[in-house]
Each structure stands twice: as structure tokens, then as C-alpha cells.
Amino acid sequence: MEKEMNTAAGKLVVNSFRLGLKDGVPIGLGYLSVSFTFGMMAVAAGLPVWAAVLVSMLNVTSAGQFAGLPLLAASGSCIEMALTQFIINMRYALMSLSLSQKLHRSVNLLDRILIAFCNTDEIFAVASSKKGEVGKRYLYGLILMPYFGWAFGTLIGAAASSLLPAIVQSALGIAIYGMFLAIIIPPAKHFRPVLKVVLFSVLLSCIFRFTPGLREISGGFVIIICAVSAAGLGAFCFPVHREREVG
Amino acid sequence: MKTGFWLNLAVMAGVTYLIRMVPLAVFKRKLENEWIQSFLYYIPYAVLGAMTFPEILFSTDSVWSAAAGFLVAIVLSYLEKGLLTVALSACGAVLAVECTIQYLIPALS
Incomplete structure (x- = not known):
């Protein structure tokens, strides 16, 4: 049972900063390893x-x-950057939309604008799992540890990497892709439509990569074309009936 | 840093933030459309799939070391190991093959 629930206007509201802080600790710890890799x-x-x-x-x-890293490092086109970020982060729009239904009415526009900055998959998932509505104090508490875990993990990952010898640094080139595989393979193993969507997207990406003429199209746009086609077809052929955890 | 970096960083952070902020600040109604929900569910996997293959094969000094890393990453991901474990093991496989190509094979021949 939630200890910190109050009743206001007949509805349950979770609005304790301390409870939020506590719920945020495991998220923050989980973020350390991912942000370490990013660093x-x-x-x-x-x-x-x-x-x-x-x-x-x-x-x-x-x-x-x-996804933005290669474009940042190469100072690539900012239209490509905008489109890549838009496509890959589109899911947050749905999460923010869903979270907006969950907020207590005392959470005003300024709070919403601040909270949105940190509405990650995990924070969204934890906030959604609370019974009743959530208030701003709980959300600010929830955000704190993950935010600093994310920043601190990046710092130590980046600092550790600068000390590594050149041959190890070059082997790290594959790490980002290894991580992507670790994200997509487990759900593809458990849920067949994800596997089909991924394989179709990969097939399209190979066609663009190896076909003369198509090969000249910039990587960022190819990813957008592949992803929108594969996810669009997936949504048409295998509609997802309930909201699954998106990671 | 070049101005291109700052511009790209601003665009990156701005787009990411607006996607999160606008629906939270504006919408009160729930999305019911099943196709849109499913599309948003599949998007991350489709994006990461297209980003990973075939690019992973060209992410190191040779296709062979990359293929070894790819194989290791697939097996460990299938066994549902953590992100860092999979990523670093793939690097380890690349390093092993690179060392073999650079030092062991020339030494033997």
C-alpha cells in the first residue's frame, strides 16, 4: 500500500517528494551503466x-x-538531426500525452513544462504505475536521481574512455551497435511482430546501403524511410492491442 | 568546438524537448487510435534495426572483426544480458580478432 496517499476532491493523489526520490533511485542506478556507455x-x-x-x-x-552522436561528431546537417530526433523520439509524444491524463489538477503549466524535460521511458513507466493521480512534488522527486545518474554516468564513462589506449578506443566503435542489439533482440525474441518489423527495417536498410543510386542518400534519411515504412506496416499488419512497455 | 556542433546540439535538445513538452502541456484527451499506438510502439525497434545493420559491419577496422563482434552481440542479447555487458563483449571480440589479424597472423607466416 502507498503510505503517502492523500485524498483531495475524492481522488487519490501521490504527492510526496520523498517517495518520488525513493522511487527514482533504482532508475538512477540503471541509468548509470547506459550513460557510462554513452560517455x-x-x-x-x-x-x-x-x-x-x-x-x-x-x-x-x-x-x-x-543516434545523434555521429551527426554531432561530424557536425552534420541539422535538418537530418531534427528529423532523426523527431522520428526516434516520437514515442515520447504518446507518453507525455498519457502522462498528462495522470497529473493532478494542481500541476500547472510551468510544472508541466519543467517535468516534460525529464519524461523518459522509465520515469513515465513508474509515474504511470502509481494508483490514482500524481502531483508535482512526487514527480520532481522522481526525476532528481535519474537526471543526476544520467549526467554522472556520462561523465565517468567519458573520463574513463579518454584514458584508454588507441586500439581499445577503436574497438569501442562497435559498442553502440552492440547496445542497440541488446535493446531490440530480447523483445524480438518474446514478441514475434517486433522481430518481423526489425527484419523488414533491416532489409530496407540493406537495399539502400548496397543499391547503386540509393546508396548516395544520406544515412539519417535512410533510417527515417526504413523505420517509418517498417513500423507503419507493422502497425497495419500486427496492431498492438494493449500498451506495451516501450524501451 | 565548431559552430556546427552547437547548432546540432541546440536542434537535438530542442526537438527532443518539444516532443515531450507539447503533448504534456497541451493535450488532455487520450489517444485511442490503434494504428498510431502500434506505430509508436514499433518505431524504436524499427529505427534501431535500420541503424544497426548493415552499419555494424563497417564500424571497425575490418569486416571480420566487426562480424565477430556482431555474432557475440547477437548471442548475448538473445541470452538477455545487460546493455553494457553486450556492448563491451562485442568490443572484446573485435579486439581479439583485430589483435589476431595485426599480430598473430603476420608472426606465423
Whole structure:
């Protein structure tokens, strides 16, 4: 049972800063290892340590930051960057939409604008799992540990990476892709439609990569074309009936 | 850092933030459309799939070391090991193959 529930206007409201802080600790610890990897990748891609930390503190999103890394390091086209981030982070729109139904009416526009900055998959998942509505104190508490875990993990990952010898740094080039596989393979193993969507997306990406003419299209746009086609077809052929955990 | 970096960082953070902020600040109604829900569910996997393959094969100094890393990453991901474990093991496999190519094979021949 929730200890910190109060009743206001007949509805349950979770609004304890301390409870939020406590719920945020496991998320923050989980973030350490992912952001540590991001810090290492960022330095391997050529960013200085401070830039890696800045990217983490301003974005607070794993997939988007990893995807944006090559474009940041190469100072690539900002239209490509905008589209890549838009596509890969589109799911947050749904989460924010869903979270907006869950907020107590005392959470005003300014609070919503601040909370949105840290609405990650995990924070959304924990906030949604609470019974009744959630208040701003709980949310600010919940956000604190994950945010600093994310920034601190990036810092130590980036700092550790700068001390590594060149041959190890070059082997780190594959790490980001290894991580992507670790994200997509477990759900693909348990839920067949995810596997089909991934394989179709990969097939399209191979066609673009190896076909003369198509090969010249920039990588960021290819990813968008592949992902939108595969996810669109997946949504048409295998509609998901209940909200699954998106990771 | 070059101005390109700052511009890209601003665009990156701005787009990511707006996607999160606008629905939270504006919408009160729940999305019911099943296709949109399913599309948003599949998007991360489709994006990561297209980003990973075939690019993973060209992410190191040779296709062979990359293929070894790819194989290790697939097996460990299938066994549901953590992100850092999978990523670093793939690096380890790459390093092992690179060392073999660079030092062991020339030494033997």
C-alpha cells in the first residue's frame, strides 16, 4: 500500500517528494551503466568529455543521444538531426500525452513544462504505475536521481574512455551497435511482430546501403524511410492491442 | 568546438524537448487510435534495426572483426544480458580478432 496517499476532491493523489526520490533511485542506478556507455561512445566518436556531459544534461534520452552522436561528431546537417530526433523520439509524444491524463489538477503549466524535460521511458513507466493521480512534488522527486545518474554516468564513462589506449578506443566503435542489439533482440525474441518489423527495417536498410543510386542518400534519411515504412506496416499488419512497455 | 556542433546540439535538445513538452502541456484527451499506438510502439525497434545493420559491419577496422563482434552481440542479447555487458563483449571480440589479424597472423607466416 502507498503510505503517502492523500485524498483531495475524492481522488487519490501521490504527492510526496520523498517517495518520488525513493522511487527514482533504482532508475538512477540503471541509468548509470547506459550513460557510462554513452560517455565512452561520445569520446570514441570524437567529442570532448564536457560536450558528452552537456549532451546528456540537455537531452536525457538514450536512443536519441546515441543516434545523434555521429551527426554531432561530424557536425552534420541539422535538418537530418531534427528529423532523426523527431522520428526516434516520437514515442515520447504518446507518453507525455498519457502522462498528462495522470497529473493532478494542481500541476500547472510551468510544472508541466519543467517535468516534460525529464519524461523518459522509465520515469513515465513508474509515474504511470502509481494508483490514482500524481502531483508535482512526487514527480520532481522522481526525476532528481535519474537526471543526476544520467549526467554522472556520462561523465565517468567519458573520463574513463579518454584514458584508454588507441586500439581499445577503436574497438569501442562497435559498442553502440552492440547496445542497440541488446535493446531490440530480447523483445524480438518474446514478441514475434517486433522481430518481423526489425527484419523488414533491416532489409530496407540493406537495399539502400548496397543499391547503386540509393546508396548516395544520406544515412539519417535512410533510417527515417526504413523505420517509418517498417513500423507503419507493422502497425497495419500486427496492431498492438494493449500498451506495451516501450524501451 | 565548431559552430556546427552547437547548432546540432541546440536542434537535438530542442526537438527532443518539444516532443515531450507539447503533448504534456497541451493535450488532455487520450489517444485511442490503434494504428498510431502500434506505430509508436514499433518505431524504436524499427529505427534501431535500420541503424544497426548493415552499419555494424563497417564500424571497425575490418569486416571480420566487426562480424565477430556482431555474432557475440547477437548471442548475448538473445541470452538477455545487460546493455553494457553486450556492448563491451562485442568490443572484446573485435579486439581479439583485430589483435589476431595485426599480430598473430603476420608472426606465423
